[in-house]
Amino acid sequence: MKQYVFLLMFLISVNLSAQEAKSYYNVGNTSTQVKYVGAGYLPGTIVLKDGTELKGQVRGSSYSGNNVRSFKFRTKKGEKAQVFKADACKLVLYDGLIIISLPKKLKKMEGKRSFYVALYYGKYLTVFQDPDANVVERSPGSISFNDGQMLSYLMLKDKELHKISKLRFRKRMLEACNDSKKFVERAKDKKWFTYDNVYKVAHFYNQTRGQ
Amino acid sequence: MKTIQVSKILILFICFQIHAQESENPTVFKYEKTDEKKPLAGYKSVLNSSVFINNESSAASNYSLVYNYIKSKYDYPEDVIISSSEPESIVIQETITDLLTIVSFGVTHNNDIMYNMSFETSDNVIKCSVSNMRSLIKSGYEMEEKWTDMGNALFLHKRNGKPKKSMIGITDIKIENHLNKIVTALK
Numbered sequence: 375m376k377q378y379v380f381l382l383m384f385l386i387s388v389n390l391s392a393q394e395a396k397s398y399y400n401v402g403n404t405s406t407q408v409k410y411v412g413a414g415y416l417p418g419t420i421v422l423k424d425g426t427e428l429k430g431q432v433r434g435s436s437y438s439g440n441n442v443r444s445f446k447f448r449t450k451k452g453e454k455a456q457v458f459k460a461d462a463c464k465l466v467l468y469d470g471l472i473i474i475s476l477p478k479k480l481k482k483m484e485g486k487r488s489f490y491v492a493l494y495y496g497k498y499l500t501v502f503q504d505p506d507a508n509v510v511e512r513s514p515g516s517i518s519f520n521d522g523q524m525l526s527y528l529m530l531k532d533k534e535l536h537k538i539s540k541l542r543f544r545k546r547m548l549e550a551c552n553d554s555k556k557f558v559e560r561a562k563d564k565k566w567f568t569y570d571n572v573y574k575v576a577h578f579y580n581q582t583r584g585q
Numbered sequence: 586m587k588t589i590q591v592s593k594i595l596i597l598f599i600c601f602q603i604h605a606q607e608s609e610n611p612t613v614f615k616y617e618k619t620d621e622k623k624p625l626a627g628y629k630s631v632l633n634s635s636v637f638i639n640n641e642s643s644a645a646s647n648y649s650l651v652y653n654y655i656k657s658k659y660d661y662p663e664d665v666i667i668s669s670s671e672p673e674s675i676v677i678q679e680t681i682t683d684l685l686t687i688v689s690f691g692v693t694h695n696n697d698i699m700y701n702m703s704f705e706t707s708d709n710v711i712k713c714s715v716s717n718m719r720s721l722i723k724s725g726y727e728m729e730e731k732w733t734d735m736g737n738a739l740f741l742h743k744r745n746g747k748p749k750k751s752m753i754g755i756t757d758i759k760i761e762n763h764l765n766k767i768v769t770a771l772k
Contacts, residue, residue, distance in 0.1 A: 397668045399717075401699070401717045403732060417734075470719070470734075574664060577664070578664060581663035581666060582663055
């Protein structure tokens with residue numbers, strides 16, 4: 375009997391470690407343009423708090439402004455959809471985007487959770503959209519460049535929250551990521567180390583951390 | 586007499602096994618037309634998602650082979666590697682400029698393609714798998730860019746079964762050649 379219990383525990387631990395090791399990649403737009411979650415059903419995945427994956431059709435359900443508050447999930451057309459709020463989820467994969475679940479009070483990192491659209495989701499560093507960030511908007515009769523670009527992002531590194539803005543991007547990013555020699559070295563390349571390239575910059579840090 | 590018959594059956598069985606293995610373990614990427622009963626937007630041609638590179642190297646040497654290939658292609662391999670676990674696997678995400686070509690009314694349209702390729706490295710074999718193939722489509726008044734899922738498939742034949750001259754022999758060959766070039770480099 376004891377042997378069976380040990381075997382069961384071993385299998386559960388292997389399964390858990392496999393779940394932890396699972397990575398999710400952004401397969402969509404990696405630009406700094408603001409991204410919205412649509413309300414039409416598309417193939418997607420909801421990853422629950424415990425790591426369980428629900429693969430099927432996903433869409434944004436309720437919104438506050440442009441920010442999604444819950445998702446609807448169904449396996450096929452005609453089936454009754456289930457509604458998932460941020461408290462029940464780890465992340466959602468929808469239309470090439472990764473939408474992560476984080477506490478509403480980001481400074482305290484506790485309490486009720488909300489959904490945030492991630493620009494880059496990584497093991498050590500995650501960059502996501504700030505719901506209160508300014509977005510470049512075209513005003514009537516004027517010419518604007520980078521229309522729809524987000525002017526700042528939030529960044530989560532080692533459970534610490536950082537704000538990176540277009541204005542002081544290099545300084546803030548270097549302060550947060552100075553624990554990787556390889557990253558600091560590459561950051562000298564001013565053409566690469568730019569706000570518009572934040573997706574690739576964040577990815578490079580994740581890949582070279584500790585090097 | 587009996588032994589000859591048994592040996593014939595055995596040879597036939599081995600041949601059948603080898604043929605089955607070849608079709609199950611393809612060595613090149615190739616689009617194959619599917620037999621849909623009621624094609625809505627034409628007949629789909631699907632790319633085999635995996636190919637196998639057989640060799641006599643250990644898992645560790647196969648991993649190094651893949652890593653060195655990526656290193657030879659990019660100044661910073663970290664830019665394209667999205668996941669790695671030495672010596673078992675490397676996953677890369679590549680964006681290739683102008684890989685999707687469509688010729689329409691004599692005008693050539695080129696779009697970028699992004700895909701994930703995973704290299705599973707084990708003793709004597711490297712398994713290369715393509716997934717999440719997406720093309721960059723520009724649409725709308727402001728030519729907004731959007732990555733659209735291709736599902737490893739192309740519509741190369743019309744609903745009546747005739748080949749689409751705008752794509753067949755152009756786009757499929759271009760994508761096959763690109764992916765097979767990677768396979769050849771690892772042989």
